[in-house]
Structure formats: structure tokens, C-alpha cells
Amino acid sequence: MELPGYEIQEVLGQGGFATVYRARQLAVGREVALKVDSRVLSTPRDRQRFLREVTAAGQLSGHPHVVPVYDAGVLADNRPYMVLELCPGGSLGDRLHRQGPLPLKEARDIGVGLADAVAAAHAAGVLHRDIKPGNVMVNRYGGVALTDFGLAAMPRPGHELSVTREALTPAYAPPEAFHLAEPTPAGDVYSLAATVYALLRGCPPHYPDDGTQLSLAELIVRHTWPYPALPGVPAALNSVLRHAVASDPAQRLSDAGAFRDALAAVDLDDPDTVEAGAGGFGPVLGMTTVPSYRDASPSPYTQPRDAALPYGGAPPPVRDAGRTTAAVGPGGDGDGGRKGSRRPRLIAVLAAVAVSVSVSVTVVTYQNGQDHGGGDSRSTASPSSGATGENKAASGFGGVATTTENCPATGVDGVGGRCVATPECWSGITDISGIITVSRADCRTRHVWETFAIAPLPEDGMTNNARDLIKHPDVKALCSQQVMAESMVPGGREVADEWNVDILPPTASEWDKGLRVFRCVAAAVTQDGEKTGSQFAVQG
Known part of the structure; x- marks a missing residue:
């Protein structure tokens, strides 16, 4: 295996459609992952698949939770290749296999980041169609990023999507995929929620805890079963996941941005939210969420704080001592943590979820650094105005x-x-x-x-x-x-x-x-x- 400009070092992995090599990009002296398709581009279907992958991944490479694509092309024998960021930490699928379920907060935060990436993909007209822990990579800095847009579809008016089951991962595919339904954003949300569920439980919904493999027929039947609630997690988190993995796409939370914000709004630290019927959502804010990236136009440095607020004049939610509270907005009482005010907000959010959320929830939580005692390690004392005495x-x-x-x-x-x-x-x-x-x-x-x-x-x-x-x-x-x-x-x-x-x-x-x-x-x-x-x- 040779490719001009690259030094091929070893095989990292091999799947049904591709082989991934560790390589060194000589021009810039960095190690990369070189993904080479196992088939030649001899049919229109293969060419379309590869072009979709390159175009989709290239559009999203600037997102912090998408594995960047550095280069792409076709080898002399007509096999296509892509050059990607090397992620030495492997995948979350590997981690689940080695270590089992992730801690609650880590799994939730990973879900928020991945949902932000999927929301950006959907905004660009891209469907992933194969979201699963094995396609979530861990980079050299410990960050997670979604890869393998090999099934990416770019729906356009008047163009039929290829609908097949040949490369789906049944455990994470939405139920409608097995009936050859046309791919939709709701299908990605299902797979994303099933991935978050697997990070918390060790296996996706409806799968046996002992890892027993299910036949396709058994899995299709189990998709009709009620949502298997995760024990020991906030009821609000189970509610979000339940609506995101609904078997009927019409009843499913179909907006990745709303799923991201609903996940972020769950209060993981309030013991009341673990009981049935309680919830940890903040207020529903009537703002449509828009992905933002570091390469976007910078805000003016002289912009006053109030002008930069993303919630129509209300300060952003505050993560204080491990609890999520919502600052007072126009006409609000600011009580995002008391039982008396939480239940109506939960009902409002779930009502929005049930109708596929036409107006996104815009709530962001923040994770402070934690010391070994579980407290806030980024301690806050006297206010500072910027003096340097x-x-x-x-x-x-x-x-x-x-x-x-x-x-x-x-x-x-x-x-x-x-x-x-x-x-x-x-x-x-x-x-x-x-x-x-x-x-x-x-x-x-x-x-x-x-x-x-x-x-x-x-x-x-x-x-x-x-x-x-x-x-x-x-x-x-x-x-x-x-x-x-x-x-x-x-x-x-x-x-x-x-x-x-x-x-x-x-x-x-x-x-x-x-x-x-x-x-x-x-x-x-x-x-x-x-x-x-x-x-x-x-x-x-």
C-alpha cells in the first residue's frame, strides 16, 4: 500500500467496506488515519456513497465533535481514500467493551456534544444514518468526535435517497429503517439517543444485559416493547431518552438541537429528580438554536454584556455548586430549582417533545471542575473588575x-x-x-x-x-x-x-x-x- 505524500505505518482496523491505516502526512509531519475503501469505484452506487461521505464530512470538519477530514481522493486502482484525524483513544464502543458503562455525568455531557454535532449536520442537510458508540472516537486530548459518514445522505427535492439495510447497525438503527423507510433526521436522533442509553447501561435499549445477540426478527419485535427505563438516573433523563427512542417517528423527538438542549437541561445532582414524575428541566425559552463554531465571525470586543446574551435579554443558565438554575428572564421568577416551579416546566418541555419540538429549547449547562471531594474546584471568591494590583x-x-x-x-x-x-x-x-x-x-x-x-x-x-x-x-x-x-x-x-x-x-x-x-x-x-x-x- 503506497500513497504519495504519506508514509503508511500499520493497519489500525478493517471492516466490511474499508481498511484504516496509521500513516504519517509527510508535508506537515503529523500522524493521520488513512481510510481506504475495499472496493473500486466501478458502479454509480459506490461513487455516490463515497462522494456523499467526502462532501458530508468536509462540510462538518470544523465542528469540535466531528472527526476532521484532511484530504480525500482515489488511488490508482480506483479505490477511494480519506485522510482523517488520528484518534489514538479508540472509540467509545471499545471503551464500553473494556470498562462497561460510563459515569452518568460524563455520558450525558458526551451526548450533549454529539447532539450538537448532529444538529449542525442536519442544518447542513446531512444525515449520518449510522450513529453508534463505535463511530464516536476519542482524540488525543480526550475529546469525543463523530466519524464515519459512510452512510451520509444529502436529501434534495426531486432526488431519491438510497434506502438499504446492508450497512446499518441493527442495535442502534431506528425501527423504521428495517421497513426500508426513507431516512430522516428523526432516525439520527433515535440512534443518538440509543447511543447515550448504551453509554449509561452498557448496551442499547431492548438488548439483554448479558450481551446475547438478537436476530433481526427478535429486534424488530422488541422495538414494539415499552422503553426500558434506566435505573438510578434522573426521571427527567429517562423522559428525554424515552421520547427520543419512540418507535413511532411521528411521536419521536426529531430535532437534534432540541434533544441536545433537553439533555443539557437535566439536573443530574438533584435527588428529587430521580423519583418518578420529577424533572430537572429549566424554563422553555422561545429561541431557535443555531450551531456556533470557533471559526465564525468574532463578536466585537466592545460589545456590552447585555447585547451578547443569547436568550433575548435573559442571562444564561448558571451551573452553581452542581445544581442547574435559571436566571430570571423577562417576566420570569428565576426559580429553576424548586419543586413547585419544576413540574410545570417539565410538562411544558415534554409537551413540546411530543409534537417534535417546533421551537427548540435553548438551555446550556456548565460543568465546573470537580475536586476529589466533589466540590467546585474552580473556586469563586471576590469579584474582579480586571485590576491587576x-x-x-x-x-x-x-x-x-x-x-x-x-x-x-x-x-x-x-x-x-x-x-x-x-x-x-x-x-x-x-x-x-x-x-x-x-x-x-x-x-x-x-x-x-x-x-x-x-x-x-x-x-x-x-x-x-x-x-x-x-x-x-x-x-x-x-x-x-x-x-x-x-x-x-x-x-x-x-x-x-x-x-x-x-x-x-x-x-x-x-x-x-x-x-x-x-x-x-x-x-x-x-x-x-x-x-x-x-x-x-x-x-x-
Whole structure:
């Protein structure tokens, strides 16, 4: 196997239609996944399948939860190929096989990110048609991304879709697929919800816990059975999944954006929501959700906070001490957590779900970093307006002790950069429309990111949206490769020759309490994207 511009290293996997190789893209010196189709493009159907995959994946490559496509073409023997990001963490299907079900919060948050990707795909006119844990990859930084748009369909007026069962995954396919119904967005939502269900239980709905394989006839019958509720999870989460895997597409939650927002709105920490009939939804907001990406046009730095609010003037929902609450909007009471106000909102959401949700719920939750005691590790103390005096070594940075001694961040003029006095490490970053989810990690154990600088938000860049903040010149100057390299301890390059830099804006609860601080973080480009120990501890 040879391909100009690439050094083929080994076979990573082989399926019914393709072989995936580990390769090195020589021009830029990076490892990639090279997917080569096992068949030649000798029939119109094969050509259409490949062109759909390339076009669909190419349109969505900018989304943080879609595996990027770097290149595509046809080999000399007429076999098509695609060059994709290499995801050394394998798939979530692999993880389920090795470790069993995921923790509740992690599974839910993964579902939110994947639903955002599917919503973006549907907005672009693309159907995936084969969503399953095996097609959700884990990249080198611990992030998850959807891959394999091999069955992607791009419905257009007057063009018939190919409807076959030859490459469906029966365990995750919607019931209507077995009757050769035309693919729809509702089918993707079913597969997505079945995937989230499998992440929580270890197998998809209606499948035996012992992993016994079902015949196609048995599976079709089981699709008519009632939804098997997940034990020990909030009733609201079961309600969302139940409506998303309804066997009748007409009764199913068919909007991926609404599914994303309904998942995000479930309060996982309120014990009341585990009881039947309780719910953890926030208010239903009459806004249609629109996918947002980091390469979108930046917001003006001088834009006032109220002008940037995405909820028609209401502040965004706040994740505080592990509970989801909704700030007061126009005409609202702001009570998103009390029993008396939760039930009417749950009924309103489920009523919208039952009619396929013509107006999307626009609610976003935020995950604060968690320490080993389960508390909020991104502590919030005195509000900060952006001043940088020496008396702010702790209180002005949310209780985080900082220092200017032996700190390269202080050399960036006019930014007020400092170093954290005690090393800070983090898990993988999840970015959903600029809202960051990240958890604190013990630097002595395996982790992804580490803080190398901290500073007040620029006065003309008061935002907690990472995709806007990262474009500000002061943030770019501080969170740079140069400052990162100067901050690294001797021997840091022994961990990895290449390091990536990103930012952590204030969390929702920090923003709500007035904290206006951002962090610069670095991640080593290693085989699995993780490292151990601190490479940015301040030298005495």
C-alpha cells in the first residue's frame, strides 16, 4: 500500500467496506488515519456513497465533535481514500467493551456534544444514518468526535435517497429503517439517543444485559416493547431518552438541537429528580438554536454584556455548586430549582417533545471542575473588575494563589498576567458553542491540560465564550506558544516535543459571581494526549 505524500505505518482496523491505516502526512509531519475503501469505484452506487461521505464530512470538519477530514481522493486502482484525524483513544464502543458503562455525568455531557454535532449536520442537510458508540472516537486530548459518514445522505427535492439495510447497525438503527423507510433526521436522533442509553447501561435499549445477540426478527419485535427505563438516573433523563427512542417517528423527538438542549437541561445532582414524575428541566425559552463554531465571525470586543446574551435579554443558565438554575428572564421568577416551579416546566418541555419540538429549547449547562471531594474546584471568591494590583494575588483570581516571581506571563505588557502558585491540571476540554466544560485533575495522575498563565479579562473583552475570547489580541499574546515555552520547567520537552495551547474562560458560576479571569493552558502532544506531573510549576 503506497500513497504519495504519506508514509503508511500499520493497519489500525478493517471492516466490511474499508481498511484504516496509521500513516504519517509527510508535508506537515503529523500522524493521520488513512481510510481506504475495499472496493473500486466501478458502479454509480459506490461513487455516490463515497462522494456523499467526502462532501458530508468536509462540510462538518470544523465542528469540535466531528472527526476532521484532511484530504480525500482515489488511488490508482480506483479505490477511494480519506485522510482523517488520528484518534489514538479508540472509540467509545471499545471503551464500553473494556470498562462497561460510563459515569452518568460524563455520558450525558458526551451526548450533549454529539447532539450538537448532529444538529449542525442536519442544518447542513446531512444525515449520518449510522450513529453508534463505535463511530464516536476519542482524540488525543480526550475529546469525543463523530466519524464515519459512510452512510451520509444529502436529501434534495426531486432526488431519491438510497434506502438499504446492508450497512446499518441493527442495535442502534431506528425501527423504521428495517421497513426500508426513507431516512430522516428523526432516525439520527433515535440512534443518538440509543447511543447515550448504551453509554449509561452498557448496551442499547431492548438488548439483554448479558450481551446475547438478537436476530433481526427478535429486534424488530422488541422495538414494539415499552422503553426500558434506566435505573438510578434522573426521571427527567429517562423522559428525554424515552421520547427520543419512540418507535413511532411521528411521536419521536426529531430535532437534534432540541434533544441536545433537553439533555443539557437535566439536573443530574438533584435527588428529587430521580423519583418518578420529577424533572430537572429549566424554563422553555422561545429561541431557535443555531450551531456556533470557533471559526465564525468574532463578536466585537466592545460589545456590552447585555447585547451578547443569547436568550433575548435573559442571562444564561448558571451551573452553581452542581445544581442547574435559571436566571430570571423577562417576566420570569428565576426559580429553576424548586419543586413547585419544576413540574410545570417539565410538562411544558415534554409537551413540546411530543409534537417534535417546533421551537427548540435553548438551555446550556456548565460543568465546573470537580475536586476529589466533589466540590467546585474552580473556586469563586471576590469579584474582579480586571485590576491587576499586587493585593489581588488570591482574592482577585477567585481565591487562586498567584505570583509574579519567575513568571514569564508578567512580561506581556498591559495584560496583567501572572502564574498560579500551585500547579493546576485539567481533564479534556469540551467546547459546545464556545461554552467550556472541563474538570480539575490531580497533577500527580494522568491529565490533559495544565495552567501556565492566568490574567483578568481584557476590559474590552468581557465574555466567557471561549470562541470569542480567544480572538482578542491580549489573550492571544498571553496564551501563546512563546509564553508557554518560557513557562515550562527544564525537562518539559522530554514529555513531548510539541505542545498545544488553549484558554479557559470563567465558568458560568464564576461569571455570575463577578469573577472576570481567564487561564492559559497547555497540553502535551503525546500518544494518548495525556501526561503525568507538572511541567509548569513556578520555580523558586
